[in-house]
Amino acid sequence: xxxxxxxxxxxxxxxxxxxxxxxxxxxxxxxxxxxxxxxxxxxxxxxxxxxxxxxxxxxxxxxxxxxxxxxxxxxxxxxxxxxxxxxxxxxxxxxxxxxxxxxxxxxxxxxxxxxxxxxxxxxxxxxxxxxxxxxxxxxxxxxxxxxxxxxxxxxxxxxxxxxxxxxxxxxxxxxxxxxxxxxxxxxxxxxxxxxxxxxxxxxxxxxxxxxxxxxxxxxxxxxxxxxxxxxxxxxxxxxxxxxxxxxxxxxxxxxxxxxxxxxxxxxxxxxxxxxxxxxxxxxxxxxxxxxxxxxxxxxxxxxxxxxxxxxxxxxxxxxxxxxxxxxxxxxxxxxxxxxxxxxxxxxxxxxxxxxxxxxxxxxxxxxxxxxxxxxxxxxxxxxxxxxxxxxxxxxxxxxxxxxxxxxxxxxxxxxxxxxxxxxxx
Amino acid sequence: xxxxxxxxxxxxxxxxxxxxxxxxxxxxxxxxxxxxxxxxxxxxxxxxxxxxxxxxxxxxxxxxxxxxxxxxxxxxxxxxxxxxxxxxxxxxxxxxxxxxxxxxxxxxxxxxxxxxxxxxxxxxxxxxxxxxxxxxxxxxxxxxxxxxxxxxxxxxxxxxxxxxxxxxxxxxxxxxxxxxxxxxxxxxxxxxxxxxxxxxxxxxxxxxxxxxxxxxxxxxxxxxxxxxxxxxxxxxxxxxxxxxxxxxxxxxxxxxxxxxxxxxxxxxxxxxxxxxxxxxxxxxxxxxxxxxxxxxxxxxxxxxxxxxxxxxxxxxxxxxxxxxxxxxxxxxxxxxxxxxxxxxxxxxxxxxxxxxxxxxxxxxxxxxxxxxxxxxxxxxxxxxxxxxxxxxxxxxxxxxxxxxxxxxxxxxxxxxxxxxxxxxx
Numbered sequence: 001x002x003x004x005x006x007x008x009x010x011x012x013x014x015x016x017x018x019x020x021x022x023x024x025x026x027x028x029x030x031x032x033x034x035x036x037x038x039x040x041x042x043x044x045x046x047x048x049x050x051x052x053x054x055x056x057x058x059x060x061x062x063x064x065x066x067x068x069x070x071x072x073x074x075x076x077x078x079x080x081x082x083x084x085x086x087x088x089x090x091x092x093x094x095x096x097x098x099x100x101x102x103x104x105x106x107x108x109x110x111x112x113x114x115x116x117x118x119x120x121x122x123x124x125x126x127x128x129x130x131x132x133x134x135x136x137x138x139x140x141x142x143x144x145x146x147x148x149x150x151x152x153x154x155x156x157x158x159x160x161x162x163x164x165x166x167x168x169x170x171x172x173x174x175x176x177x178x179x180x181x182x183x184x185x186x187x188x189x190x191x192x193x194x195x196x197x198x199x200x201x202x203x204x205x206x207x208x209x210x211x212x213x214x215x216x217x218x219x220x221x222x223x224x225x226x227x228x229x230x231x232x233x234x235x236x237x238x239x240x241x242x243x244x245x246x247x248x249x250x251x252x253x254x255x256x257x258x259x260x261x262x263x264x265x266x267x268x269x270x271x272x273x274x275x276x277x278x279x280x281x282x283x284x285x286x287x288x289x290x291x292x293x294x295x296x297x298x299x300x301x302x303x304x305x306x307x308x309x310x311x312x313x314x315x316x317x318x319x320x321x322x323x324x325x326x327x328x329x330x331x332x333x334x335x336x337x338x339x340x341x342x343x344x345x346x347x348x349x350x351x352x353x354x355x356x357x358x359x360x361x362x363x364x365x366x367x368x369x370x371x372x373x374x375x376x377x378x379x380x381x382x383x384x385x386x387x388x389x390x391x392x393x394x395x396x397x398x399x400x401x402x403x404x405x406x407x408x409x410x411x412x413x414x415x416x417x418x419x420x421x422x423x424x425x
Numbered sequence: 426x427x428x429x430x431x432x433x434x435x436x437x438x439x440x441x442x443x444x445x446x447x448x449x450x451x452x453x454x455x456x457x458x459x460x461x462x463x464x465x466x467x468x469x470x471x472x473x474x475x476x477x478x479x480x481x482x483x484x485x486x487x488x489x490x491x492x493x494x495x496x497x498x499x500x501x502x503x504x505x506x507x508x509x510x511x512x513x514x515x516x517x518x519x520x521x522x523x524x525x526x527x528x529x530x531x532x533x534x535x536x537x538x539x540x541x542x543x544x545x546x547x548x549x550x551x552x553x554x555x556x557x558x559x560x561x562x563x564x565x566x567x568x569x570x571x572x573x574x575x576x577x578x579x580x581x582x583x584x585x586x587x588x589x590x591x592x593x594x595x596x597x598x599x600x601x602x603x604x605x606x607x608x609x610x611x612x613x614x615x616x617x618x619x620x621x622x623x624x625x626x627x628x629x630x631x632x633x634x635x636x637x638x639x640x641x642x643x644x645x646x647x648x649x650x651x652x653x654x655x656x657x658x659x660x661x662x663x664x665x666x667x668x669x670x671x672x673x674x675x676x677x678x679x680x681x682x683x684x685x686x687x688x689x690x691x692x693x694x695x696x697x698x699x700x701x702x703x704x705x706x707x708x709x710x711x712x713x714x715x716x717x718x719x720x721x722x723x724x725x726x727x728x729x730x731x732x733x734x735x736x737x738x739x740x741x742x743x744x745x746x747x748x749x750x751x752x753x754x755x756x757x758x759x760x761x762x763x764x765x766x767x768x769x770x771x772x773x774x775x776x777x778x779x780x781x782x783x784x785x786x787x788x789x790x791x792x793x794x795x796x797x798x799x800x801x802x803x804x805x806x807x808x809x810x811x812x813x814x815x816x817x818x819x820x821x822x823x824x825x826x827x828x829x830x831x832x833x834x835x836x837x838x839x840x841x842x843x844x845x846x847x848x849x850x
Contacts, residue, residue, distance in 0.1 A: 057477070058471055069688060099715065261494070261712075263716065
């Protein structure tokens with residue numbers, strides 16, 4: 001195989017015809033394959049079926065001196081707060097246990113910042129002429145959308161192999177209108193990058209002009225290795241305290257990809273002062289999240305050690321899928337000099353950078369051939385990738401055999417889009 | 426027994442001494458009794474224990490062409506939407522099924538009105554100089570608190586035996602700053618009043634100056650009879666449509682007092698246009714509420730007919746408690762001419778109007794004697810009852826024998842406070 005950049009025009013034409021023919025064959029099979037979202041596959045859901053029945057006797061609901069079935073305990077069942085503290089390395093009183101979606105807790109934080117202000121806000125953000133928010137890219141579209149929906153100006157920050165470009169971040173936070181940053185510190189969505197210790201320390205210690213500058217620390221993949229041993233991480237709340245900015249971080253996590261995506265529990269962790277401040281505001285909107293489901297989770301997952309055992313079973317399902325994706329990229333695209341990608345060991349995505357200006361066309365071709373993927377540009381603020389290059393591959397949902405087909409098709413689409421671009425130049 | 430108003434000063438002094446002595450005896454027993462919140466008692470929770478195990482096999486999760494365990498279906502599992510449509514008499518597409526708290530859906534509606542505006546809002550409410558909200562009184566403190574927390578000006582509307590004073594409501598809605606009203610149409614909290622057909626028609630057909638005037642229709646007690654047969658109710662969405670104001674009402678309900686208060690499911694029902702508009706906003710904050718718990722509820726409650734059977738079992742527990750409260754009020758306070766009250770047949774409260782200016786003192790005395798009740802004033806905007814009279818009695822939590830003790834103490838406290846006031850005049 002030859003690098004496409006080295007091929008002469010004629011060879012490119014021949015190659016394009018071949019690729020088109022192969023794609024036509026795939027199209028004729030009328031497949032419907034989906035690599036759009038980080039949705040666990042059915043085999044993963046079946047791993048945790050015991051959670052459906054582990055809480056079967058009302059007597060089990062008498063815990064922590066209360067009846068989990070009844071109203072009350074806004075910040076969550078004490079044993080659930082203890083569970084999350086063990087998972088994240090923080091203290092139970094630094095946690096607030098939510099419902100099935102950590103996204104909702106993130107939204108609530110930003111929403112409250114707008115309508116009421118955060119602990120150190122001089123005024124609610126809705127009273128300000130402009131609010132800017134930093135968005136490391138590629139990143140998670142649902143994060144960006146939350147701040148966008150409130151009218152914040154989103155500023156793209158390039159990702160590096162050690163996390164967001166901190167030189168740029170430190171420069172931008174001198175602007176008091178810059179109110180926060182979205183972060184996925186472990187196995188970043190979609191690159192799968194783990195922030196380095198230096199990045200984390202700089203994030204915790206940098207001087208910010210806004211007194212209420214907030215790091216939205218989405219630890220979505222805190223125990224989500226699919227390859228190799230568990231990579232431990234430091235408690236961000238301790239680091240923040242040691243750096244003299246105890247109220248800067250709001251950390252989030254959930255069991256959506258540990259137990260059931262549609263029926264898990266979530267957590268928000270922050271300084272005790274922040275949690276108490278947020279509780280006052282959250283107390284207006286609810287009496288408590290579902291404590292029976294919190295209890296079900298504590299009974300099933302027990303603690304961090306046992307959760308890591310559950311995660312190994314997930315890894316046994318997910319590992320082969322990610323290896324298949326990387327294998328096909330290595331086999332089909334690397335030798336042709338098409339694109340670059342990280343090789344993550346955890347998280348839910350492979351972040352593929354197609355030759356500049358070909359991502360949209362690639363996904364258009366994939367769609368025609370029956371493969372649905374995350375929209376091109378979705379990993380950038382406002383859905384606009386200035387280089388039209390990044391494509392988020394989500395291998396978790398399809399079984400390996402379908403995934404292999406989807407990736408075969410995907411690689412052909414990358415090749416066709418690249419050839420079309422080369423020939424048009 | 427003599428009416429206190431007819432007693433001479435000397436007789437009042439004698440009576441006061443007697444009452445004080447009796448209360449001292451109670452105090453000496455060091456009881457701790459709670460009639461503060463509409464919390465179901467343990468016997469009610471035990472009625473529905475089968476809900477813990479009814480969903481026990483992952484195969485049951487394949488419903489409506491999807492896997493309830495996985496991500497997706499923002500507006501709720503189709504069978505759960507169908508369940509709520511049957512309960513409320515509306516259409517499935519007019520429903521949005523939520524998590525364990527309907528309060529959260531109410532908060533979300535008001536919160537979105539402030540940050541983004543509702544379907545017919547010329548602009549978000551946070552951009553307006555003032556927003557006024559109508560609060561029928563006595564009413565539910567958590568309702569009032571939601572609008573108060575966003576800075577709305579709360580206007581008290583007197584309750585009548587047929588619902589809010591509609592003459593006053595129709596007059597006030599001529600002001601474009603009046604954006605909505607809180608309503609509990611069946612067994613109103615706390616009076617237990619059922620709105621008359623005329624009240625409902627006037628609410629649906631009145632002309633409002635605000636194009637986005639919204640009725641927050643909290644049908645919390647829609648099937649919650651504790652005495653006598655089910656009282657059917659008309660679908661408010663149909664009435665609204667027929668009156669030419671299809672988007673005026675947001676209706677809410679939940680299973681908090683049907684299955685488990687800490688682990689139920691909730692619903693928001695409104696016109697299809699409203700639900701679609703809200704979905705766009707809610708889609709930013711979550712992927713879906715807990716669909717496994719929605720399915721658990723559909724399997725357990727089945728439909729309205731079966732839900733009414735479950736409610737009869739609740740009535741068997743609650744009925745004796747309410748009868749005990751009314752019995753003691755009739756026996757201890759009526760003959761002495763102390764206060765007035767409704768005799769509800771459903772809902773969760775008895776609304777007692779103490780002699781003017783004595784509610785706070787009564788509850789202070791009750792607290793000293795070990796009986797905790799909803800704070801005086803809580804049923805009015807800003808927690809301020811201008812007549813210092815209304816007291817919300819919540820008989821559901823204590824067992825009957827404890828409730829009887831609590832009510833004995835309560836009646837003594839009413840008597841003492843009334844005598845103190847009469848003697849001070």
